[in-house]
Amino acid sequence: MLPTNSSEKLVSFATPISYKFECSVLNAVVKLYSLRLHNFDIIGMIFFDNISKQYNHHTAALRNVTLRIQPKEFISVVGSSGAGKTTLLKLLIREEEPSEGKIFLDGFEVTAVHRRDLHHVRRRIGTIFQDYKLLPDRTAYENVAFAMEAAGRRDEEIHEDVPQVFELVGLTDRMESFPHQLSGGEQQRVAIARALVNRPDVILADEPTGNLDPVNTWEIIKLLQKINELGTIVILASHNKEVINTIDKRVVVLDRGMVVSDQERGKYLL
Amino acid sequence: MFLTTLKRVIKAGYLSFKRNGWLSTATVMVMTMALFVLGILIFLGALTTTALDVLESKVDISVYFVSDASEENIFSVKREIEVLPDVSAVSYISKDGALEIFRERHRGSALIIEALDELGENPLEASLNIQARDPSNYSAISTFLLEKNYPAVDKINYFENQVVIDRLAAIFGTVRGGGAVLALMLAFIAVLVAFNTIRLAIYTMREEVGIMRFVGAAAWFIRGPFIVNGILYGTIAAAVTTLIFFPLAWLASPRLLLVLPSFDLFHYFLANILQFFAIMLVAGIGLGVLSSMISIRRYLRV
Numbered sequence: 131m132l133p134t135n136s137s138e139k140l141v142s143f144a145t146p147i148s149y150k151f152e153c154s155v156l157n158a159v160v161k162l163y164s165l166r167l168h169n170f171d172i173i174g175m176i177f178f179d180n181i182s183k184q185y186n187h188h189t190a191a192l193r194n195v196t197l198r199i200q201p202k203e204f205i206s207v208v209g210s211s212g213a214g215k216t217t218l219l220k221l222l223i224r225e226e227e228p229s230e231g232k233i234f235l236d237g238f239e240v241t242a243v244h245r246r247d248l249h250h251v252r253r254r255i256g257t258i259f260q261d262y263k264l265l266p267d268r269t270a271y272e273n274v275a276f277a278m279e280a281a282g283r284r285d286e287e288i289h290e291d292v293p294q295v296f297e298l299v300g301l302t303d304r305m306e307s308f309p310h311q312l313s314g315g316e317q318q319r320v321a322i323a324r325a326l327v328n329r330p331d332v333i334l335a336d337e338p339t340g341n342l343d344p345v346n347t348w349e350i351i352k353l354l355q356k357i358n359e360l361g362t363i364v365i366l367a368s369h370n371k372e373v374i375n376t377i378d379k380r381v382v383v384l385d386r387g388m389v390v391s392d393q394e395r396g397k398y399l400l
Numbered sequence: 401m402f403l404t405t406l407k408r409v410i411k412a413g414y415l416s417f418k419r420n421g422w423l424s425t426a427t428v429m430v431m432t433m434a435l436f437v438l439g440i441l442i443f444l445g446a447l448t449t450t451a452l453d454v455l456e457s458k459v460d461i462s463v464y465f466v467s468d469a470s471e472e473n474i475f476s477v478k479r480e481i482e483v484l485p486d487v488s489a490v491s492y493i494s495k496d497g498a499l500e501i502f503r504e505r506h507r508g509s510a511l512i513i514e515a516l517d518e519l520g521e522n523p524l525e526a527s528l529n530i531q532a533r534d535p536s537n538y539s540a541i542s543t544f545l546l547e548k549n550y551p552a553v554d555k556i557n558y559f560e561n562q563v564v565i566d567r568l569a570a571i572f573g574t575v576r577g578g579g580a581v582l583a584l585m586l587a588f589i590a591v592l593v594a595f596n597t598i599r600l601a602i603y604t605m606r607e608e609v610g611i612m613r614f615v616g617a618a619a620w621f622i623r624g625p626f627i628v629n630g631i632l633y634g635t636i637a638a639a640v641t642t643l644i645f646f647p648l649a650w651l652a653s654p655r656l657l658l659v660l661p662s663f664d665l666f667h668y669f670l671a672n673i674l675q676f677f678a679i680m681l682v683a684g685i686g687l688g689v690l691s692s693m694i695s696i697r698r699y700l701r702v
Contacts, residue, residue: 223614225614225702245701246619248613249613249616249617249618249619250616252613252614252615252616253616257614257615263607263610263611263614264611265608265611265612266608267415267416267419267420267608268415276612276615276617277615277616279408279621280612280615280616280617280618280621281616282401282404282405284404285404324615328616
C-alpha cells in the first residue's frame with residue numbers, strides 16, 4: 131500500500147509552483163527526471179488519490195477511489211452504466227473536477243493545473259470517445275493534423291507524422307475523406323490516429339466500440355492492444371464482457387462509484 | 401512559432417468560412433442588413449441636415465414695395481432693417497430683377513411667357529428679402545416693419561406665411577432631436593440582430609469547440625479562427641453594403657433632387673465613398689470580432 135507521507139511529499143513538490151507556472155512545472159518535471167523516477171515507483175504513472183465525485187447531495191458518482199496505473203499498462207475499467215467509469219476518465223482530463231482527492235500524471239498534479247493551461251495536460255492524454263468526436267468540416271488528415279497544429283508542432287513534423295499514424299491505423303487511403311464519408315469503424319480509427327499522433331503517455335478510451343459492429347469492435351480492440359504493446363498506457367472503459375475477457379489484462383470493476391475488484395489478468399465479473 | 405500559429409489560425413478561419421458556406425452566407429447577409437441600416441442612417445443624417453439648412457434659409461420675409469417707390473426710398477428702408485440685431489441678411493430685388501427671375505422660373509411654360517409679353521409692362525414689384533438669424537425672430541421683425549408703417553411698402557408676406565413658418569420652426573427642432581433618438585434605436589436593433597446571428601453561428605459550432613479543447617488546443621488557438629471569421633463577415637458585409645448603395649443612390653438621386661435641389665445624393669455618396677466604406681468596415685469588423693469573442697467565451701470553458 132501507498133505510504134501516505136510519500137504522497138504528501140509529492141504534493142509539496144507539485145502544489146506551490148503549479149498554481150502559477152504550470153507550463154514550467156511540466157518542463158521542470160521532465161528535467162527533474164530523477165526526482166520523478168524517485169516517486170514513480172511508489173505512485174505509478176497515473177495516480178488517483180482517494181478520489182470522490184458528487185454531482186449532487188444524494189448520489190456519489192465516485193467514492194474514495196484510489197488507483198495506481200504503471201507505465202505500459204493496459205487497464206480495463208468495467209461496470210454497469212452509472213458505475214462511474216466515464217466520470218473517472220473525465221476527471222483525468224479535467225472535464226469534471228473531483229469533489230475530493232487528487233490526481234497525478236507522471237509526477238505532477240493534474241487537479242492543480244489552472245484551467246487556462248489545461249491543454250498542456252490534455253496533449254499528454256489521447257482521448258477516444260464512443261461517438262468519435264471528429265471535427266465534421268475537416269478531412270481525416272486535417273483532424274489528425276489539428277492535434278499537432280494545436281500542440282504547436284512544425285509543419286515538417288506534421289507532414290511526416292500524420293501519414294505514419296494513418297498507416298498504423300490502416301487508413302492511408304481515406305486520409306482526404308470527411309468524417310461523414312467514413313464508416314463508424316473508420317471514424318473511430320481516425321479518432322485513434324488523432325489520439326496517438328502527439329505520442330501521449332496515456333490513451334483514454336471511453337466505450338470506443340459502443341457504436342460498432344463485432345468485426346469493427348475487434349479491429350479497434352486489436353489496435354488498442356498494438357498501441358499498448360508500443361508502450362502507451364491504455365485505459366479502456368467498457369461494459370462489453372466478451373471484449374474485456376478476451377483482452378486478458380488488468381480489470382478494475384466499479385460498482386456504484388466504488389472499486390469492488392482490481393485484478394491482474396482479470397475477467398468481467400458482474 | 402508565433403507566425404506559424406498565426407498562419408494556421410488564419411487558414412483555419414478561412415477554411416471554416418468556406419466549408420460552412422451557407423452559414424457564412426446567411427451571417428454575411430444579416431450583417432449586410434445591419435450595416436445597410438447604419439448606412440441609411442448616415443445618409444438620412446446628411447439629408448436632414450441639408451434639408452433643414454435649406455428650409456431654414458428659405459424661410460424669409462419679403463417686403464414688397466408699391467410700383468412707384470423710388471430706389472432711394474427702398475434703400476433707406478433696407479438700411480433701417482439691416483441694423484436690427486435679429487436680421488442676418490437683407491437682399492434687394494429690383495422690378496427688373498424680379499421680372500428676370502420670373503421669366504427664368506417659367507421658361508418652360510410658353511403660355512405664361514406669352515401672357516407676360518402681351519401685358520407689355522412689368523407687373524412685378526421691387527422687394528426686400530429679409531433673413532433672420534433664427535426662424536423664431538421673424539415675428540419680431542415683421543412686427544417692427546408693421547409698426548414703422550412705411551408708405552412705400554405695399555405688403556409684407558410674413559403674415560401670409562406665418563402659420564407655415566412657425567410650424568416649420570417647431571418641426572426643425574423636433575426632427576433634430578427625434579432623429580438622433582430614432583437613429584440610435586435603429587442602430588441598436590441592427591447591432592443586436594447581427595450579434596445574435598453570429599452567436600447562433602458559433603452555437604452550431606459549440607461541439608467542435610469542445611472537441612478542440614479535448615484534443616489539447618489552447619483557448620486562443622480555438623478562438624482565433626472564429627475571430628478571423630468575424631473579420632471576414634464584417635469585411636464582406638461592408639463591401640456588399642457599399643456596392644448596394646451605388647445603384648440605390650443613383651436611383652434615388654434624381655427623385656430627391658426634385659424635392660431638395662441642393663442635395664445630390666449620388667454625388668454626396670461618390671464624394672464620401674472612401675469614408676463611407678471605412679465606417680462600414682470598422683462597424684462590420686468591430687461587430688463581427690466582438691460578437692465572436694463574446695459568443696465563444698462560454699463554449700471555451702471546458
